[in-house]
Amino acid sequence: MNKPVLKVGILGLGTVGQGVLRLLKNNAEEIERRVGRKLQVSHVSARSAGKARDCDLSGIEVLSDAMQLATQADVDIIVETIGGISPARELIEVALTRGKPVVTANKALLAEHGNELFALARKQNLSIGFEAAVAGGIPVIKAIREGLAGNRIDKLAGIINGTCNYILTQMQSKGQSFADALADAQKLGYAEADPTFDIGGFDAAHKLTILASIAFGMPLNFAAVSVEGIQSVTAQDIEIAKVFGYRIKLLGIAKRGAGGVELRVHPTLIPESTLLAKVDGVLNSVVIRGNAVGEVGLYGRGAGGDATASAVVADLVDLARGFGGDVRHAVPALAFQPEAVQSLAIAPAGAVESAFYLRLKVADEPGVLSRLTAILAEHQISVEAILQREPSGHEDAHVALITSVIAQQRFDHALNEIRKLPFVRSDAARLRVEKF
Template identity: 65%
Template sequence: MSTPLKIGLMGLGTVGQGVLRVLRKNADEIERRIGRKLVVTHIATKDLDRNSESLEGITVSDDALTCVRSADVDVVVEVMGGYNIAKQVTLAAIERGKPVVTANKALLAEHGNEIFAAAAKAGVGLGFEAAVAGGIPIIKAVREGLAGNRIDSLAGIINGTCNYILTQMTVKGQTFADALSDAQKLGYAEADPTFDVEGVDAAHKLTILASIAFGIPLSFGAVAREGISKITAQDIQIALTLGYRIKLLGIAQRSDAGVSLRVHPTLVPDDQLIAKVDGVVNAVVVNGNAVGQVGFYGRGAGGDPTASAIVADLIDVARSLGVPQAQRVPVLAFQPGAMKALPLLAIADIESCYYLRLRVADEPGVLKAITGTLAESDISIEAILQKEPREHEDATVALITSAVKESKFDAAMQRLLALPFVREGASRIRVEHFKS
């Protein structure tokens, strides 16, 4: 019988405990797949109080680097979160020739170029399926399942917290503040929700997806980012009236001019599959030049779904041990020497349709002045909605434009805001149709 593959588990929070559960619950199935057992021999954690799994027979320490250096650890699983110690642990494992499996999207998005280069130089495997979309095997799908395609674009709901908040605002009519409070009570949002609601988490994930889709270096700094904290219940309801739902999307597109990377709230037609994805669920739509449009849907967070992806990476590691590096699937889908730094486009140069809501004085000629200003800027209107005011209130005008370069739309919007009858509190949201 083959000797077990010994695992050092760095971190014992929700995901770390999920890894223990999945390895134990599915031990027989895993052994049937790889011909050997996967056994956790070491755990590094500073907080044992939250643990609900038995740690009998496992060496537990609060020193992650000591665990990594142990001769009784073959593979390192990093689920600590954060940057500094996680980076030290990952590089220390690579230096010792030990494969690493991580769920740390922030670490990879911001330091991945260094880490992947070190892994390639050392000939060490690096798994990160769990870093994007939790239990959805989107990394493997893009890297392997769609390897015969030129990927032209991908877009996804890749932050469950924001999707939950927007779902509550849509279905229950809640304000952003109330929906966020509910998300925090249910454990979907942190006490400080900034990383989620301002799009940072989604931008980390999009950075990784774009790298494996287009064969470009990880480029987190190039991701244009806008969160959902300014989305109002009024915008949600107007969007519904116009036949759209609002989702926070990460979008990566490739064209002859270069690559655009952006995370922002988006109006999506309500007959599109991605518009129907509610709650904490994630979804990613990928367009390849051979396969066309394909979609992936599932639980994007939580201990067991994320652990499912981590264990899948561990199985891949076990299968690839002893296989020459040149014969393995490249961790970023393309051969290390073939990664190419394509031009990264500024969001001002991206073309999109736009939703615009204006609060205006209730007086004659307002609608004519608005449409005339847009016409002067050569911007067409696809849909328009005027809501009559209640007594002593301002009126609301909402419209959706045809596709136009962002810089051009912003210039026209500034002219609209300067009109004497336009009040403060305008809202602008991009619109995407995802035609297959």
């Protein structure tokens, strides 16, 4: 092991950046044995250079100017842990043009601008490592890109946002309202003060964009993802789903179909017996179906400094092993050779088929069920399960049902008619149902 030390620069000293520093120090001997040379963090950037942190910065130059680090001549590899689009994009572009390979955990940046960044990296004969961008410490990128390279992947589905999974778990296990579960998530640091990015499904959509690209060999296409958040899921929906034998999870689903590739994020009823239904708290899980291997499931910590640092360092190890080599001989960033990555038709959300869960508040009067089922029958929609809860006192009644598998557009047409019925008291809850 006489190769020269590789010097690493870390952009950002937040939770993930500090985790990377600790891991490189604590596992230095193991990492050197794997790589064949030492990895040394020589520079880090932080807006507050003098702030006390939970990591050892001795021997490391701390810069307040991130761009200075990205252009530092004696830094070999850049790790970006700042997050967001800007200035992360500009910093990575500058690092690449200066001949420095990059490791990033930035799913938003890759989902929205990854095509351009990967093209720039190829032009510079460099690589971008991004295992940490999806599912934290779970090696799902490597599993799809390398471990399943001999398969045609037809479908993947995953719980890929820990904040939403924690909220839905709290609603399931403790009967909390959405607002109370969200407040708990914020107190524990699982949700931001403004949680819209997570609970609105956008974080999961960024991650799904990346997974779909490497699974199907298509360009990153965040705009094509149909996104629904969990804000409208109520404790009552959780309870009724349990009666039907389901649990509600926010899923990211990518699937090849006759009408094109389905890319969707939404709260979903899934049978209690499935692997994904048993994944609770802030944990993540991804299930992948290949034509040779069948179904493969991955499960573990999807967020947190140490878990994400594990994925960052795995990429550092890969880059260090091939440092200075020709990227044409490396594993392609998006799993397929760049010239073979091709745009695929995207199935419109309205054409995507699934079963549906419907919950209504209705007046307590005769003929309600018969009229509801008649409208569904007129649209050639059959009912697989139905639940009617009688009112107590002068309250309205509640009706919940699960339909057969149909296109969303057909179900929504029927739902529009149902909403106009005089005995329907409030807006309907409509969720997809998937049986894996």
